[in-house]
C-alpha cells in the first residue's frame with residue numbers, strides 16, 4: 242500500500258519503540274512507527290483477551306450509529322477519521338481481499354428525531370445520500386435512510402496481513418504480560434513506549450474510565466452469488482454485514498455490571514434478542530428477496546474497550562521515557578486504527594524534534 246509517513250517522522254529514524262498490545266491498534270501503530278524508521282518491538286500476551294479478532298468489522302465511527310455520544314464522549318475527530326478512511330480506501334483498492342477487505346453498500350436507518358450524521362462524514366464517504374423513508378420496527382419510527390459505500394474488514398485475515406507487513410518492516414514480537422509500564426518505560430528498554438492495551442489499560446495504568454461494553458456476533462453462510470449482492474443494514478445497535486466469505490448478524494451494546502470481569506461469556510437471552518432481529522435485517526439486506534442464511538457457528542462475544550470521555554491519544558511524560566497512550570476506542574477501534582497510528586507517529590516524533 243502506498244503510504245506517506247506522518248509529519249516529523251524523520252526524527253524517529255533509529256529510535257527504539259516498544260508497542261504494548263498486538264490488536265489492530267497496536268499493529269497499525271507498530272507498522273507506522275517502523276515505516277518512520279523506528280526499531281519496533283511489540284509486546285503482548287495471550288493471557289489478556291484481545292477483542293480485535295471478534296470485531297465485525299465495518300468501517301464507520303460507531304457514534305454515528307448505535308453507540309451514544311455519552312459512551313464516546315464526542316471525542317472522535319475528523320483529523321483522525323479522515324486519514325483512517327483514506328488508508329482503508331487505499332488498502333481496499335491495492336490489496337483488497339488479500340488484506341481481508343471488501344467494499345459494501347450500507348443502509349443506515351435513522352430514527353425520527355435523530356440528527357443526521359455530520360456533514361464532514363458524509364463528504365468523506367461520498368457519494369452518500371440521505372433519503373426519506375417510512376419504517377416502523379419494534380415500536381420505533383425511522384424517517385430516513387443513509388446510503389453510502391464503505392469497507393468491511395475480515396479481522397482474522399487482516400490481523401495476519403498486518404502482522405506479516407509489520408514483520409517485513411522489521412518489527413519483532415514478544416509474549417509478555419506486563420503488570421506495570423515500568424517494565425518497559427524504564428529508560429533502558431526503549432526510547433518511547435506506546436500503550437495500545439485496549440481494555441487492559443484499566444489494570445495496566447489504572448484508568449477506571451475504561452469499561453467493557455458487550456457485543457455479540459453470529460456467523461452465517463449464504464450462496465456466493467447472493468453474498469455479493471447483499472447490502473449491509475443497520476438499525477440502531479443491530480446490523481447485518483456481508484463480509485468476504487460470510488455474513489454476520491451482530492450488535493448489542495451493554496456495559497458490563499462488573500468492569501473488572503474480562504471474561505466474554507455468552508448469554509442465551511442476548512443471543513435470542515439478536516436472533517429476533519434476523520428476519521427484519523435479512524429482508525432489508527436483500528431488498529425483500531428471500532435469502533437463505535445458514536448459521537455456521539456459535540455466537541462470539543466481545544468486550545469493546547470503551548472509555549468515558551473518549552479514547553486516549555496523548556503523551557504522558559511521568560516515566561523515564563515518553564509514553565504515548567492509544568487506547569479506549571470502544572466500537573470504533575478498527576475504523577480509527579490508521580488515523581490513530583499516524584497520530585502516534587506525530588506524538589512520538591514531537592518528543593525528539595531538536596534532539597540527537
Ligand SMILES: Cc1cc2nc3c(=O)[nH]c(=O)nc-3n(C[C@H](O)[C@H](O)[C@H](O)COP(=O)(O)OP(=O)(O)OC[C@H]3O[C@@H](n4cnc5c(N)ncnc54)[C@H](O)[C@@H]3O)c2cc1C
Pocket residue numbers: 261262263264265266267284285286287288289290291292293294295296297298299300301417418419420437438439440441442445455456457458491492542543544545546568569570571572573574575576577
Ligand atoms: C461484537 C463486536 C463488533 C465490533 N465491530 C466493530 C466494527 O464493525 N468496526 C469497528 O471499527 N470496531 C468494531 N468493534 C470494536 C473493535 O473490535 C475494537 O475497538 C478494537 O478491536 C480495539 O482494538 P485494540 O487493539 O485497541 O484492543 P485489543 O484488540 O483488545 O488488543 C489489546 C492488546 O493489548 C494486549 N494487552 C492488554 N493488557 C496487556 C498487558 N497487561 N500486558 C501485555 N499485553 C496486554 C492484549 O493482549 C492485546 O494484544 C467491535 C467489537 C465487538 C466486540
